[in-house]
Amino acid sequence: MNITVWNEFRHEKKNQTVADIYPDGIHQVLASFLKTEGTTVRTATLDEAEHGLTDDVLNNTDVLLWWGHVAHDEVSDEIVQKVQQRVLDGMGLIVLHSGHFSKIFKQLMGTSCDLKWREAGEKERLWVIDPAHPIAEGIGEYFELEQEEMYGEHFDIPAPDELVFMSWFQGGEVFRSGVTYKRGNGKIFYFRPGHETHPTYYNKNVQRVIQNAVKWAAPVKRERPVYGNAQPIETLKGE
Numbered sequence: 001m002n003i004t005v006w007n008e009f010r011h012e013k014k015n016q017t018v019a020d021i022y023p024d025g026i027h028q029v030l031a032s033f034l035k036t037e038g039t040t041v042r043t044a045t046l047d048e049a050e051h052g053l054t055d056d057v058l059n060n061t062d063v064l065l066w067w068g069h070v071a072h073d074e075v076s077d078e079i080v081q082k083v084q085q086r087v088l089d090g091m092g093l094i095v096l097h098s099g100h101f102s103k104i105f106k107q108l109m110g111t112s113c114d115l116k117w118r119e120a121g122e123k124e125r126l127w128v129i130d131p132a133h134p135i136a137e138g139i140g141e142y143f144e145l146e147q148e149e150m151y152g153e154h155f156d157i158p159a160p161d162e163l164v165f166m167s168w169f170q171g172g173e174v175f176r177s178g179v180t181y182k183r184g185n186g187k188i189f190y191f192r193p194g195h196e197t198h199p200t201y202y203n204k205n206v207q208r209v210i211q212n213a214v215k216w217a218a219p220v221k222r223e224r225p226v227y228g229n230a231q232p233i234e235t236l237k238g239e
């Protein structure tokens with residue numbers, strides 16, 4: 001299993017609060033808890049050549065994680081096209097937090113992906129909505145993050161294939177915080193937590209969800225379906 005963690009890596013360089021929480025970048029913390037026996041984890045960031053997502057990297061990635069926020073527009077359309085094609089070909093994609101507004105997520109969803117938000121460091125309670133789902137394995141009935149940014153409905157996404165988590169916030173809003181989709185041969189999981197000024201990716205429940213999601217999103221080994229004009233499999237009448 002080859003995992004690539006992509007991070008915009010801008011807040012960490014400009015904001016001391018974020019740098020104190022993630023001194024080597026959010027991507028390094030994500031990578032650290034995804035490294036297990038039999039997995040290769042690499043990282044890629046916006047300011048690298050081709051955003052670190054060369055053809056070689058993309059073609060050798062089974063699951064790609066995506067964290068971005070202030071620089072979505074700086075991601076090249078060409079790379080977005082390549083990532084989309086890899087998803088259609090079977091690569092798993094896990095979109096985190098403010099990645100809801102990334103070019104790749106909006107393109108795959110086909111909707112605005114807009115939502116309500118508030119930065120007040122309030123409590124978030126994430127409820128498991130789909131207890132049989134492998135992404136929820138090892139998670140209790142719910143878990144809490146003491147301080148997070150609020151994301152509230154309405155979240156302008158297509159109806160998810162599966163709703164795994166639903167969040168409640170101290171201010172009263174709710175949000176579909178863990179949702180799955182399939183696009184082509186690929187699997188997509190969007191997971192809400194992870195505002196950069198809170199130490200969310202150190203939380204053991206958050207880490208477990210992301211570990212589970214990577215396993216779930218791993219490609220199924222098969223070719224893309226064959227489309228277009230087709231020869232009959234059986235002999236047709238009159239031949």
Ligand code: ZN
Nearest residue numbers: 098149195196
């Ligand atoms: Zn945020």
